[in-house]
Structures are given as structure tokens and as C-alpha cells.
Amino acid sequence: MSAGNSGDVLPVMESFYTIQGEGYHSGRPAFFIRLGGCDIGCVWCDVKESWSSTGHPMKSCEEIVAEALLEPSRFVVITGGEPALYDLTRLTRLLHEKGFEIAVETSGAYPLTGEWDWICVSPKNLKRLYKKTWQRHMS
Numbered sequence: 001m002s003a004g005n006s007g008d009v010l011p012v013m014e015s016f017y018t019i020q021g022e023g024y025h026s027g028r029p030a031f032f033i034r035l036g037g038c039d040i041g042c043v044w045c046d047v048k049e050s051w052s053s054t055g056h057p058m059k060s061c062e063e064i065v066a067e068a069l070l071e072p073s074r075f076v077v078i079t080g081g082e083p084a085l086y087d088l089t090r091l092t093r094l095l096h097e098k099g100f101e102i103a104v105e106t107s108g109a110y111p112l113t114g115e116w117d118w119i120c121v122s123p124k125n126l127k128r129l130y131k132k133t134w135q136r137h138m139s
């Protein structure tokens with residue numbers, strides 16, 4: 001988990017409303033929240049701008065939820081970067097309080113915090129797969 005970040009304020013590289021294009025929820029309108037910060041270093045990564053956890057707007061969980069509420073869908077996908085670098089307990093709790101269904105896309109390299117309706121684990125480096133995150137996905 002990112003040192004010094006309590007999860008009240010998070011680095012949001014970008015957020016956008018779109019159609020989920022892959023996986024189980026493919027075709028569903030969703031508000032995507034891409035958090036900055038990833039230390040996995042996949043050579044094929046197509047969002048290398050997300051590797052740094054700095055240089056992105058720092059937004060409070062309340063701000064993020066307010067932006068999500070502007071869109072018609074009540075489905076949120078939190079992606080990165082590697083979202084599990086941060087404590088997502090507060091953000092996911094506030095989103096649930098507003099009636100959102102919440103999915104996360106993670107490499108599975110770190111313990112995952114928060115309350116999730118859908119966990120998509122896409123292992124990038126099996127040596128770094130955090131067992132409990134994987135088991136939670138499979139249960």
C-alpha cells in the first residue's frame with residue numbers, strides 16, 4: 001500500500017464514462033476511474049503514464065463520487081495503474097452508499113482493500129501474485 005496515503009485523497013490520472021469493452025461486464029456503461037501509480041513494469045503496458053503516482057490531480061473520495069454521480073450509469077470500474085496500492089475502503093464505501101456497483105481491475109500483486117462487487121484479477125507477474133487477492137476472486 002502506498003506509504004502516507006490514507007485513502008481519503010487519491011491520485012486520479014483520468015476518469016471517463018464509456019462502455020466496458022472486455023470481460024464479464026463487457027457492453028455495460030461504466031464510469032472508469034484510473035488511479036496513478038504502478039510498480040509492476042510490464043513491457044507491454046499501454047498506460048505507462050499511469051506508472052507514476054505523482055503528477056496526477058489529487059482528489060478526495062467525495063470529489064470522485066460527485067463526478068461519478070454526474071453520469072447516468074451506477075456502475076464504476078476502478079483501474080490503474082495498480083489500484084491496490086491504495087486503501088480503497090473509504091472510496092468504495094461512499095460509492096456503495098450512493099448505490100453504485102463497483103468493479104476493480106488489479107494485477108493481484110497487492111492486498112486489496114475495500115468492498116467490491118466484482119474483482120478482475122489480471123496477473124502480470126505470477127511471482128508477485130498476492131495469494132489472498134486471488135483466493136478472494138475465486139471464492
Ligand code: SF4
Binds near residue numbers: 046
Ligand atoms: S500492471 Fe497494468 S498498469 Fe501496471 S505495468 Fe502492468 S499493464 Fe501497466
